[in-house]
Amino acid sequence: MERRMWEDLPEYCLVNVFRRVGMETLLLDVPFVCKSWYKATLNPLCWERLDFYDIMFVPKDDCFYRFYDVDGVRMVHKLMDEYGIKEFSAGSMIKFLVNRSNGKCTVLNLPADGCKEEVFKFVIDKCPALRCLSFSCDLFKTNYLPIIQELIEKCKYLEFLTILDFKVSNLKEIVAKIGLNCKNLWGFAAPFAYIGEEEAAAIVTTLPHISYLILKHSLIDRKYLVEILHGCKRLFHLDVSNCSGFKIDDKLLKLASHIHTFKYEGVID
Numbered sequence: 001m002e003r004r005m006w007e008d009l010p011e012y013c014l015v016n017v018f019r020r021v022g023m024e025t026l027l028l029d030v031p032f033v034c035k036s037w038y039k040a041t042l043n044p045l046c047w048e049r050l051d052f053y054d055i056m057f058v059p060k061d062d063c064f065y066r067f068y069d070v071d072g073v074r075m076v077h078k079l080m081d082e083y084g085i086k087e088f089s090a091g092s093m094i095k096f097l098v099n100r101s102n103g104k105c106t107v108l109n110l111p112a113d114g115c116k117e118e119v120f121k122f123v124i125d126k127c128p129a130l131r132c133l134s135f136s137c138d139l140f141k142t143n144y145l146p147i148i149q150e151l152i153e154k155c156k157y158l159e160f161l162t163i164l165d166f167k168v169s170n171l172k173e174i175v176a177k178i179g180l181n182c183k184n185l186w187g188f189a190a191p192f193a194y195i196g197e198e199e200a201a202a203i204v205t206t207l208p209h210i211s212y213l214i215l216k217h218s219l220i221d222r223k224y225l226v227e228i229l230h231g232c233k234r235l236f237h238l239d240v241s242n243c244s245g246f247k248i249d250d251k252l253l254k255l256a257s258h259i260h261t262f263k264y265e266g267v268i269d
Contacts, residue, residue, distance in 0.1 A: 014040035044102035134162035160187035179206025187212035200224035204231030222246035242266040
C-alpha cells in the first residue's frame with residue numbers, strides 16, 4: 001500500500017486544518033515543517049480569527065519590553081528568534097497579521113495595550129467582513145465616540161460587539177448607532193458601564209431582539225434593569241454579575257424567568 005505524506009495533502013485540506021490551530025501554532029510551528037505547509041499558512045482563510053488577547057504586553061515607544069503573561073513572553077521571544085527580528089512594535093505585528101487575512105478576518109480581539117488609534121482604524125478598514133469584535137476604549141487617547149461610530153458604520157455584518165472600558169461613556173449613542181447599522185447583531189457586551197434611564201431606553205428601543213447582553217461589573221438601578229427585562233423579550237443570556245444598584249429577589253427572578261441563562265452572582269445592592 002502506498003504511504004501518503006501529510007505534506008502531499010491538497011492545500012485546501014491543509015488550510016481547513018490550519019485555520020483551527022491558533023495564531024501561535026500558525027506563526028511558530030506550522031510554517032517551518034515544509035514548503036507546502038508554509039504555503040498553506042499564507043492562505044487568508046487561516047487568518048479568519050485573530051485573537052491578540054493571548055499576548056499581553058506593555059508598550060515602550062510602541063515596542064515590547066515587559067510582559068505580564070508567561071505564555072505571551074514565550075511566544076513573542078520565539079517570534080523574534082524564528083523571524084530574526086531584534087524588536088518590533090505591537091502595531092506592526094497586528095497590521096502584519098491583519099494583512100495576511102486579506103479581508104477574510106471575521107473574529108478580531110484587539111489588546112488593550114500596544115494598539116493605537118491609527119492601528120485600530122487600519123484594521124477596521126482592512127476587515128470589512130467582521131462578525132465578532134472586541135476592543136478596549138483604553139487604546140483611544142481622544143474622544144472615542146466618533147471613531148466607534150465610524151467603525152459601526154463600516155462593520156455592517158457585526159454579530160457580537162464587546163467594548164471593554166472601566167468608564168464606558170456615550171453608551172446610548174453607541175447603542176443607537178448599532179441599532180441603525182448592525183442588523184445582524186445578536187450579542188453586545190459593555191462591562192463596567194453605567195446604565196441609567198437613557199442607556200436602558202436605548203437598549204430596549206434599538207436592540208429589542210438582542211440574545212446575549214453582558215453588563216457585568218456595571219452600575220444599574222433596579223428600575224432600569226426591570227425595563228431591560230420587560231423590553232428585551234428574546235434575551236437568551238443576560239450577565240449582570242458583580243453589578244451594583246439593585247438587589248436580587250423573587251420578583252426580579254420571575255421577570256427574568258424567560259431567560260435561559262441569567263447570571264447575577266456577586267450583585268451588590
